[in-house]
Amino acid sequence: NGDVAGHARALSELARVQEYAGRPEESLRTCREAVELARRAEDTRLQAALYLRLADTLERLGDPAAAQLHRGAAQRMLGEEPQESDAAEPGPEQEAFEPEHDANACEIRSTSAKD
Structure with a gap:
């Protein structure tokens, strides 16, 4: 189980590098493989974090609907309610906090320094 989760984390790092490149x-593709491994390892937090990475990548590829589905799935896995109504009218504390950038979701998402 630990080996499978470790392999999933390694693949998530590879996915990050591929995106940077x-x-x-x-x-x-790499991230989807990592999701499957995280599912087999029964590592819910890792799986949710990978869904967030998939959402970010899908967004960059121009598929916001699929990205939103993955974000919703990640939030459900983490026991959070999707915050659609909050997103429409963000309060001061919500402007700085976005569920898809939760620090507890593992360091597997990418942010481009080129943006």
Whole structure:
């Protein structure tokens, strides 16, 4: 179980590197493989974090509907309610906090320094 989860984490790192290298389609495939491994390892937090990475990548590939589905799935896995109504009218504390950038979701998402 630990080995499978470790392999999933390694694949998530590879997906991050692929995305940094400008290969989002490859990153998407690698991340989906990592999700499957996290599911087999029964590591819910890792699986949720990987869904957030998938959502970010899908967003970059121009598929916001699929991205939102993955974000919703991640929030449900983490026991959070999707915050659609809050997103429409963010309060001061919500402007700084976005569920898809939760620090507890593992360091597997990418942010581009080029943006």
